Amino acid sequence: MSEDVINANPTVIDVSDLPTRLITKPKKNEFLEDISSLSLSEPELSDMETDEDNEDIDAQEIFDLLATMSDPEHPLTLAQLAIVNLPDIHVKNIENGLSEVLIKITPTITHCSLATLIGLGIRVRLERCLPPRFRIRIFLKEGTHQSENQVNKQLNDKERVAAACENEQLLSVISQMLSTCK
Amino acid sequence: MVKLIKSIQAHKDKAWSVSSHANLPLLATASTDKTSNVYNLSKKKNFPLITKLEDTHKRSIRTVAFKPPLGGEDTPDTEFIDLPALATGSFDSTVSIWGVDEPEEDFDEDDEDEQGKLDKQVQLLTSPQNEWNLMAIIEGHENEIKAVAWNYQGNLLATCSRDKTIWIWETDPETLEEFECISVLSEHDQDIKNVTWHPTQNLLASSSYDDTIRLYKQDEADDDWSSVGVLNGHEGTVWCSSFEHPKSLSASQEKIRIVSCSDDSTVRVWCCKTKKLTEEDYEKSKALPSSIKHSSTMTWEEETVLPKIHEYSVYSVSWSRKTGKIVSGGSDGKIVVYKQSPDSEKWEIESVQELSHGVTEINCVSWCRLDDGEEVIVSAGDDGNINIWEP
Numbered sequence: 001m002s003e004d005v006i007n008a009n010p011t012v013i014d015v016s017d018l019p020t021r022l023i024t025k026p027k028k029n030e031f032l033e034d035i036s037s038l039s040l041s042e043p044e045l046s047d048m049e050t051d052e053d054n055e056d057i058d059a060q061e062i063f064d065l066l067a068t069m070s071d072p073e074h075p076l077t078l079a080q081l082a083i084v085n086l087p088d089i090h091v092k093n094i095e096n097g098l099s100e101v102l103i104k105i106t107p108t109i110t111h112c113s114l115a116t117l118i119g120l121g122i123r124v125r126l127e128r129c130l131p132p133r134f135r136i137r138i139f140l141k142e143g144t145h146q147s148e149n150q151v152n153k154q155l156n157d158k159e160r161v162a163a164a165c166e167n168e169q170l171l172s173v174i175s176q177m178l179s180t181c182k
Numbered sequence: 183m184v185k186l187i188k189s190i191q192a193h194k195d196k197a198w199s200v201s202s203h204a205n206l207p208l209l210a211t212a213s214t215d216k217t218s219n220v221y222n223l224s225k226k227k228n229f230p231l232i233t234k235l236e237d238t239h240k241r242s243i244r245t246v247a248f249k250p251p252l253g254g255e256d257t258p259d260t261e262f263i264d265l266p267a268l269a270t271g272s273f274d275s276t277v278s279i280w281g282v283d284e285p286e287e288d289f290d291e292d293d294e295d296e297q298g299k300l301d302k303q304v305q306l307l308t309s310p311q312n313e314w315n316l317m318a319i320i321e322g323h324e325n326e327i328k329a330v331a332w333n334y335q336g337n338l339l340a341t342c343s344r345d346k347t348i349w350i351w352e353t354d355p356e357t358l359e360e361f362e363c364i365s366v367l368s369e370h371d372q373d374i375k376n377v378t379w380h381p382t383q384n385l386l387a388s389s390s391y392d393d394t395i396r397l398y399k400q401d402e403a404d405d406d407w408s409s410v411g412v413l414n415g416h417e418g419t420v421w422c423s424s425f426e427h428p429k430s431l432s433a434s435q436e437k438i439r440i441v442s443c444s445d446d447s448t449v450r451v452w453c454c455k456t457k458k459l460t461e462e463d464y465e466k467s468k469a470l471p472s473s474i475k476h477s478s479t480m481t482w483e484e485e486t487v488l489p490k491i492h493e494y495s496v497y498s499v500s501w502s503r504k505t506g507k508i509v510s511g512g513s514d515g516k517i518v519v520y521k522q523s524p525d526s527e528k529w530e531i532e533s534v535q536e537l538s539h540g541v542t543e544i545n546c547v548s549w550c551r552l553d554d555g556e557e558v559i560v561s562a563g564d565d566g567n568i569n570i571w572e573p
Contacts, residue, residue: 094493096536098514132564133541135494135513157391157419157445158495158513158543159244159375162196162214163273163326163344166241 005073007108010081018067018079019086021060057130059089062101065129066122070180072114072173077180081108083118088141099134101126104141111146119155120164121177184517184535184559184571188229192219196242197562199546203248203266204255206307207553208232209560210268211568212243218270218280221568222308224553229570233314235280239272245329246270250336252355256382256429266307267317267358269339271327277320277341279358282312304553320361322349329376333384338364340386342374348388348398350407365407369396376422380438381503387440389420395442395452397480411480413452418445424501424508432506432522439485441508443496449488449510449520451529454480488520488529502549504557507532507573511544511561519559519573535571539563 063086067079078084088104103122107115119138126136138155140148154160164170193213202209207223218235249267253259267281285306306312324345331340336355342348347368351361372391379386386398386407397411423442426433433439439453494513501508508520508529517535522528538544542564550560550570559571 094514096515098493098541131541153391153419158497159326159328160344160373162242166273 006112006114007073010074010076010108012076013080013082015077015080019060019063020067021064056093057091057099057101057134059086059091062089062091062103062126065125065181066103068180068182069121069125070177072117072121072177078105078118078122082106083108084122094135097133100137101130101134102137102139104139106141106144110144115140115145116151116154117170117173118177119151120161120170121174123155123161124165124174125178125181183533184519184573186569187225187558187572188570190221190229190568190570191566192221192562192568193217193566195566196564197545197566197568198242199245200548200550200560200562200568201247201268202548202550202560204250205258206266206304207551208248208266208308209550209568210246210248210270211562212246212270213566214242215566216241216243216272218243218246218268220268220314222310222553223550223558223570224308225556226553230310232308232310233312235270235278235314235316238278238316238319239270239274239276241273241326243270243272244327247330247332249332249355249358250334252336254334254336254382262356263303263307269330269332271330271341273326275321275323275325275327275343277327277330277339278316279318279320279361280314281317281358282307282314285309285312308553317358318361320351322363323347326373328374329378331377331379331386333379333386334381338379338384340377340379342377342388344373346370346373348374348377348386350386367398367407367409369398369409369412370394375419378423378425380425381427385425385438387423387425389423389442391419393418393420393444395420395423395440397482399480411454411482413440413442413482413484415450415452415484416442416444416446416448418447418495420444421495421497421512422499424499426501426506427503430501430503430506432524438480441488441499441501443499443510443512445495447492447494447496447512448490449492449496449499449508449518451485451488451508452482453485454482486529489531491518491531491534492516497544498546498548500548500559502557504549504551505573507549509547509549509559509573511538511547513543515539515541515544515563517544517547517559517561517571533573538569538571539565539567 066084069078090102139152195214199212209221211219220232251258251264271277323343326344339351350365352364353361370390376389395413399410426439437453443449496512499510515537517538519532521532546562561569
């Protein structure tokens with residue numbers, strides 16, 4: 001990261017004030033994940049998805065998957081910076097067996113040039129953790145960014161995301177963001 | 183209802199695109215796993231793999247297209263043996279051209295009847311014994327290639343990219359040795375998702391992230407390619423478009439039609455009225471200097487929005503040259519077949535197949551012909567599978 005921080009003084013939420021269902025565990029040492037494991041197409045089934053493929057996944061679980069991701073420029077998590085917020089996550093089941101998760105992210109400042117990167121990181125995290133029946137839709141919260149539509153369109157363009165995920169440089173940044181995930 | 187007749191586990195990663203040969207039972211695929219497979223479209227033989235094209239592209243292969251036969255699909259040139267060839271386009275920004283060597287066996291050796299000779303030719307050209315060679319690599323685009331398409335005669339190849347340009351390459355369809363860029367079209371404001379040619383004339387359509395479709399023609403006077411129409415109406419990225427074949431059941435001589443599909447989850451039909459030249463018009467036009475004879479713009483309008491049924495982005499659409507039916511597929515995993523009522527001209531949904539690739543997305547649907555002449559729908563999905571459906 002460059003020394004010119006885009007938002008030098010963000011508001012930080014105390015971790016103990018974040019919504020949770022997880023029992024607090026002592027923090028494990030997390031290793032940087034192997035880039036090759038970032039492949040989008042073979043989503044790893046996360047712990048909660050075992051035999052019961054259709055076990056409901058709710059907003060809190062999605063929040064937990066994202067809350068501990070790191071911000072690309074601060075040594076803080078997306079939840080601490082209130083970029084990802086529980087009330088802005090919506091999960092629904094669609095009649096034919098598909099599910100949808102809709103997330104609205106709140107960039108820390110309206111001209112945040114890292115909004116696309118954060119959104120992409122969230123998409124990679126969810127595509128790796130959620131079963132393939134999920135359709136993931138990521139938007140910037142209305143009025144939180146000056147190029148909202150542009151960023152939204154990019155984040156939800158399957159082909160652009162697929163191409164971006166073949167960019168080694170970008171992948172290593174995302175992998176840094178994911179290295180703090182629990 | 184469409185009926186699944188074969189599911190091929192073709193790739194280890196996303197299957198993006200399929201293309202079938204116009205008059206040989208061959209199907210080619212494109213995948214994130216950087217390979218492209220060629221299959222024999224034969225139910226009797228259980229759709230065997232003929233070859234795997236690999237070790238060439240450094241990133242995902244996004245698109246594949248078979249070259250039309252020499253002389254065009256409808257008037258094939260029988261003087262030469264038309265060897266199958268195809269183009270693949272990759273996120274690595276290059277296009278590669280592949281083809282088979284002429285089989286060693288002599289075609290004219292035996293004195294069978296015409297049909298016998300033809301059958302033997304098909305058998306030889308679709309044999310897994312054939313060597314598929316990399317014939318050319320085309321470089322020029324700045325970044326990811328999204329689509330490649332051959333014109334009906336196979337002498338022009340259009341390629342489009344995230345760099346917002348379309349390049350038209352000219353080649354000798356018999357040797358495919360050199361590809362010369364004859365035009366760079368940069369009318370779109372954003373990346374171009376797809377290019378497609380009209381099946382019987384040199385009219386090109388492009389679909390874009392800027393929510394529009396554009397049409398291009400070559401000016402008769404100076405040979406330059408230019409935009410002759412823009413279709414506004416979609417409220418999201420246009421992913422794909424497909425022309426109606428003038429010989430299909432639904433086609434009318436008085437209009438050219440194209441179908442498109444979009445992120446806005448709709449499928450739309452657009453039309454351009456073409457005035458048929460009467461004898462008198464023709465005489466008049468002959469008298470005019472060539473610069474004004476060719477009217478450069480076409481007037482296109484949205485004819486209809488097909489019945490809305492898709493939940494999310496519709497990634498692919500294909501118009502059958504045989505029946506005039508349209509098929510669409512996309513993120514919601516549905517394969518939808520639409521048909522136009524001959525009386526009311528209204529489009530209705532003929533069938534909907536849910537979860538065509540399990541819970542994964544469909545990237546491509548295409549009408550293809552099997553070796554026995556039967557028309558099928560071939561779909562490619564994020565599960566890496568190629569599914570073949572009886573309509």
